[in-house]
Amino acid sequence: MISLRFYGTIANDPDHPEWNEDYFECDDESSIRKCALSDGASVSFSPRTWARLLVESYLANGAVNSGWLVDAQARLDAQYDRATFDLLDEIGAFEQGSYASLIGLSVDGDNRTLSITGIGDSILAIVNHASLVCIASFPYTQSSQFHASPLLLPSLAKHNSTVFSNETAPSFTLAKNLDDLRDCVILLMTDAIGAWFMRSIEDADERWKELLDIESKEEFKTLVVGERETHRLRVDDTTLVVLDHAIS
Amino acid sequence: MPYEQEIGENRPTCYLFVIDQSGSMDEMTDRGVSKANFVADVTNKTIQQFITACRVKEGDTTRVKNRYDIGILGYGNDSIGSGFGHGLSSKIIWPLSDIGNPENYHAEERTVKESDGQGGVIDVPKKFPVWYQPKSSGNTPMRAALTKAAELLVEWCDAHPENYPPTLIHVTDGQSTDGDPEQVATAIRQLHTSDGECLFFNLHVSSTSGETLWFPLSEESLPDTHAKLLFRMSSTIPEKMVQYATAHGIANVNPNARFFAYKAGIEMIVKFYDIGTRANQNR
Secondary structure, eight states: OEEEEEEEEEOSSTTOGGGOOEEEEESOTTSOSEEEEEEBOSSOSSHHHHHHHHHHHHHHOOOOSHHHHHHHHHHHHHHOOGGGOOHHHHHIIIIIOOEEOEEEEEEETTTTEEEEEEESSOEEEEEETTTTEEEEEESOOSGGGGGSOOOOEESSGGGGGGTSSTTTGGGGEEEEEGGGGTTEEEEEEOHHHHHHHHHHHHHTOSGGGHHHHOOSHHHHHHHHHHHHHTTSSOSSOEEEEEEEEOOO | OOSOOOOBTTBOEEEEEEEEOSGGGGSBOTTSSBHHHHHHHHHHHHHHHHHHHHEEEETTEEEEOOOEEEEEEEEETTEEEEOBOGGGTTOSEEEHHHHTSGGGOEEEEEEEEEEOSSSOEEEEEEEEEESBOOOOOSOOOHHHHHHHHHHHHHHHHHHOTTSOOOEEEEEESSOOSSSOOHHHHHHHHHOEETTEEOEEEEEEEOSSSSOOEESOSOGGGSSSHHHHHHHHHSOBOOHHHHHHHHHTTOOOOOTTOBSEEEEEOHHHHHHHHHHHTOSSTTO
């Protein structure tokens, strides 16, 4: 059984949490079957709305493919009232568009499978809580991958082929046997904290282990603000989700 | 390392476009549009891109992230002044949220060619936001314009001592008619924040394409004293922009080269603006 141990998010500007463009949701905190985290890209017309719609779409249907994306795009279009748009709204919505990452997981208890979908630079990491070893991360496996421009889910259909070409689609999913994840903790992270986490593991500085002990939003805020001040953590909307996995 | 400061609403940077509006800017390019009109189009497109990169609409709420202050300073015909029109003409540098206010630009309708979906091309009316109107008359008071730019950038650096330093993009097709501007340009390049010295990029525009000299490494490669002067007035290209230049297909840019293009035709003008306004990933 997978349950939500901790969820915290700190906006780029902590004084303006309403400007946070990350979005997380799960179906049942005590027994998760599906959850997802999305990070609306800064250079987007409606980043938070797009992130929320992607997460809601994932919770409704975890089969992420081109048809799924088209449905999500239609839902975003339905949010807009074009009669109220000025010229810059038109350009923003229909030329610029919105972009977001997505990391989602689905639990299939019957088949003892954890299915992970990851598109972009929000990541999932699986940590053995007993040995304190990160045994897998997805879709990124190295901190250097955060330096490249991420592939993101677009709100404009004209960009869909950049994501769902035949060449790229299979790399978006990963399946894990739940029985192999005994004593594991699953972390979901948006890019700033994800890059920090990966770098900490690569540098063997042990800082990443602090994420496992965070129990309150205040503790998380203290860590984020402190690491931003040292420039180890990039200033960006920062979200951490910690999930416990108990073998049932 | 200079030019590393993150650009955000708490730490905006500044782009100041200093545009030659002298009479020679009305020369037609080989694409049938005057140099002044084409520079105006690229300037307006660049401002639009800054705004769309920073303008967010969530539900009924619209917000512009003020990551950039943008200025336009025009000079020509013995005068210098704000290149903005509408409600922005009283000042030269404005925060992005004011520039994005619908009262401060007008929509210009033009005809563009688009695919008809069946292998053909059709003319379609399309509206563009316009902040800067082209002008072209009289002489070239470059020295006075750069002196004014220096005053503005001193003020900006004093107000933003820790931010990514301002970038001045100077667009001209001719030679100064009010004295040697080199000393002023040197002073501008010495202005700084804690993140580095002001960046001074020079774009010399030409009515013909195909002769551009890009990012020269030394004066010796340049054909005349005017080109050599603009070279000396230009900053060294920042390291990150070497990557953007390479991405634009400009090969073998030396990291010690100056951010200067000589005799740029219209395609090169577009590239110059694009590379020169990429201080970070936000654009």
